[in-house]
Amino acid sequence: MIHIDGSYGEGGGQILRTSVALSAVTGEAVTITDIRSNRPKPGLSAQHVKAIETAAMICDATVEGIGIGSTAITFSPQEIKGGYYNIDIGTAGSIALLLQCIMPAAAYSETEIELSIIGGTDVSWSPSIDYLNNVTLRAISEMGYRCNIDTRKRGYYPRGGGVVHATISPSKLRACDFSEKVREAKDWKVTGISHCSNLPEHVAQRQADSARDIIEKAGYECHIDTECAEYPSTGSGITLQSEMKGAYVPGKRGLPAEKVGSRAATELLSELSSNSSVDVHLADQLIPYMGLTKGGSFTVREVSPHTSTNISVTEQFLDVKFNIQKKEDIMEISVA
Ligand SMILES: Nc1ncnc2c1ncn2[C@@H]1O[C@H](COP(=O)(O)OP(=O)(O)OP(=O)(O)O)[C@@H](O)[C@H]1O
Numbered sequence: 188m189i190h191i192d193g194s195y196g197e198g199g200g201q202i203l204r205t206s207v208a209l210s211a212v213t214g215e216a217v218t219i220t221d222i223r224s225n226r227p228k229p230g231l232s233a234q235h236v237k238a239i240e241t242a243a244m245i246c247d248a249t250v251e252g253i254g255i256g257s258t259a260i261t262f263s264p265q266e267i268k269g270g271y272y273n274i275d276i277g278t279a280g281s282i283a284l285l286l287q288c289i290m291p292a293a294a295y296s297e298t299e300i301e302l303s304i305i306g307g308t309d310v311s312w313s314p315s316i317d318y319l320n321n322v323t324l325r326a327i328s329e330m331g332y333r334c335n336i337d338t339r340k341r342g343y344y345p346r347g348g349g350v351v352h353a354t355i356s357p358s359k360l361r362a363c364d365f366s367e368k369v370r371e372a373k374d375w376k377v378t379g380i381s382h383c384s385n386l387p388e389h390v391a392q393r394q395a396d397s398a399r400d401i402i403e404k405a406g407y408e409c410h411i412d413t414e415c416a417e418y419p420s421t422g423s424g425i426t427l428q429s430e431m432k433g434a435y436v437p438g439k440r441g442l443p444a445e446k447v448g449s450r451a452a453t454e455l456l457s458e459l460s461s462n463s464s465v466d467v468h469l470a471d472q473l474i475p476y477m478g479l480t481k482g483g484s485f486t487v488r489e490v491s492p493h494t495s496t497n498i499s500v501t502e503q504f505l506d507v508k509f510n511i512q513k514k515e516d517i518m519e520i521s522v523a
Contacts, residue, residue: 188215188216188217188218188261189206189210189215189216189217189218189503189504190217190218190219190220191206191217191218191219191220191500191503192220192221193219193220193221193222193223193224193258194221194224194225195496195499195500196492196495196496196499197225197492197493197496198221198223198224198225198226198496199223199225199226199493200223200226200232200234200235200284201287201471201493201496201497202219202222202496202500203219203222203223203231203235203238203239203260204235204238204284204287204288205474205475205497205500205501206219206262206500206504207219207238207239207242207262207288208242208287208288208289208290208291208292208475209291209475209478209500209501209504209505210248210262210264210504211242211245211246211248211262211264211267211289211291211292212267212291212292212295212479213504213505214246214264214265215264215504216261216262216263216264217261217262217504218259218260218261218262219259219260219261219262220258220259221258221259222235222257222258222259222260223235223258224258229258230255230256230257230258231253231254231255231256231257231258231260232255232280233255233276233277233278233280234276234278234280234281234284234285234306236253236254236255237274237276237277237280237285237306238284238285238287238288238289239253239260239262239288240253241272241274241285241288241289241302242262242264242288242289242292243262243264244272245267245268245272245289245292245293245296245300246264246265246266246267246268246292247264247265247266247268248262248263248264248265249263250262250263267292267293267295267296267297268296269296269297269298269299269300269357270298270300270301271301271302271303272300272301272302272303273302273303274302274303274304274305274306275304275305275306276304276305276306276307276347277305277306277347278306278307278345278347279306279307279310279342279343279344279345279346279347279348279349279420280306280307280310280347281306281307281310281312281313281314282304282306282307282308282316282342282349282351283308283313283314283315283316283318283319284313284314285304285306286302286304286319286336286353287314287319287472289302290327290332290334290355291475291476291479293334293355294332294333294355294357294358294360295357296355296357297357298357299354299355299356299357300354300355301352301353301354301355302351302352302353302354302355303350303351303352304350304351304352304353305342305347305348305349305350306342306347306349306351307342307343307344307347307349308338308340308341308342308343308349308351309341309342309343309349309382309422309424309435309437310342310343310344310437311344311437314435314468314472315424315426315435315437316336316338316341316349316351317338317379317380317426317428317435318426318428318433318435318468319336320336320338321378321426321428321433322428322431322432322433322466322468322469323469323472324336325428325431326363326365326431326465326469326472326473327473327476329363329365330360330361330362330363330476330480330483331358331359331360331361332358332360332476333355333356333357333358334353334354334355334356334358335353335354336351336352336353337351337352337353338350338351339351339352340416340418340419341382341384341416341418341420341422342418342419342420343384343418343420343421343422343423343424343437344420344422344437345420346419346420346421347419347420348418348419348420349418349420360476360479360480361480362477362480362481362482362483362522363480363483364483364484365431365464365465365473365483365484365485365486366464366484366485366486366519366521367464367484368430368431368464375407375429375430375459376407376408376409376410376429377402377407377408377409377410377427377428377429377455377459378409378410378411378412378427378428378429379395379398379409379410379411379412379425379426379427379428379451380411380412380413380414380425380426381394381395381398381411381412381413381414381423381424381425381448382413382414382415382416382423382424382425383414383415383416383422383423383424383438384415384416384417384418384420384421384422384423385417385418385420385421386415386421386422386423388413388415389444390415390423390438390444391413391414391415391423391444392413393443393444393445393448394423394424394425394438394444394445394447394448394451395411395412395413395425395448396445396448397444397445397446397447397448397449397452398411398425398427398448398449398451398452399411399448399452400452401448401449401452401453401456402427402452402455402456405456405459407429407459411425411427422437422438423437423438423444423447424436424437424438424447425438425447425448425451426451427451427452427455428455429455429459431464431465431466431469431485432455432458432459432465432466432469433455433458433466433468433469434451434452434454434455434458434466435451436448436450436451436454457488458488461488461516461517462486462515462516462517463485463486463487463488463517463518464485464486464487465485465486465487466487466488467487467488467489467491467494468491468493469485470485470487470490470491470494470520471491471493471494471496471497473485474494474497474498474501474509474520475497475501477501477507477509477520477522478501478502478504478505478507478522479505480522481505481506481507481522482522483521483522484519484520484521484522485519485520485521486514486517486518486519486520487517487518487520488516488517488518489518490511490518490520494520498511498520507522507523508522508523509521509522509523510522510523
């Protein structure tokens with residue numbers, strides 16, 4: 188039984204998701220205490236409960252202590268089972284973060300895992316579904332991960348109601364040296380999607396136009412699609428990507444569409460101007476997969492608290508040691 192201190196480092200939901208994910212893969216039971224103690228409302232929220240319940244279904248785990256507000260759980264997995272799973276988060280809780288919790292284990296199932304998930308696709312403080320699809324999946328597919336994500340409806344805060352179908356095939360993961368994949372930044376083409384639901388079409392257009400202006404002025408070729416729909420929830424957002432780097436900004440009432448677009452562009456440019464191979468968010472998301480493949484490397488402009496916390500959790504589950512090395516103005520993270 189492994190014991191994880193949920194208050195360590197970032198002290199948020201990610202320690203929990205990574206612990207449950209790696210417990211499910213390794214079959215090693217885990218107790219997590221002091222869950223989300225660094226957050227204003229400590230303990231499990233509805234979306235964390237759903238993620239743990241889904242992981243438990245997939246690997247036939249028993250879970251003690253689960254419930255909203257709970258600050259300690261014990262997760263005891265058995266075998267990972269393929270099949271079809273229907274999940275309703277019930278709120279605009281992030282579908283991408285739920286998938287983050289179950290994707291590592293799903294790759295080790297003997298048969299395909301198909302999930303139909305209702306929840307939030309474009310919500311704050313999490314990867315958008317487009318980021319997951321175009322940045323995270325793009326990177327881990329280089330490690331042999333096989334997954335298809337189909338966004339049928341977008342779901343925005345607070346109502347949610349987004350619908351995503353994910354099919355994860357049994358995969359043989361292999362180490363990947365992303366740090367060797369850095370190209371001349373100016374060769375990178377930027378693509379993206381700007382979207383809105385139940386709002387005038389010009390919202391998605393203005394987000395896209397302002398982002399494109401800034402990206403093109405910085406010397407990059409840029410193509411941004413727009414999407415305007417009438418889903419159950421109302422909202423907007425934009426996700427930009429280029430190679431292994433992305434930027435996602437959700438729209439907000441009172442925040443002009445031009446600002447939403449310019450924020451995303453500025454965020455992506457700060458990543459593109461660094462000579463790193465991945466962005467700061469992808470960095471933390473790659474750590475459990477690097478642990479599982481026991482190899483690989485990437486460079487990143489800074490090591491975030493999410494990344495160092497994920498390194499600590501991954502090292503406690505798997506027989507691996509990560510190296511962090513400063514290389515001029517970027518950091519290289521590799522598995523020893
Ligand atoms: N704009 C973004 N683009 C891509 N990934 C993001 C973005 N914002 C957050 N993330 C990712 O989402 C995850 C958030 O983890 P975090 O621990 O903050 O989760 P949480 O469940 O929302 O927990 P808590 O409510 O405790 O903060 C991290 O993997 C982080 O890299």
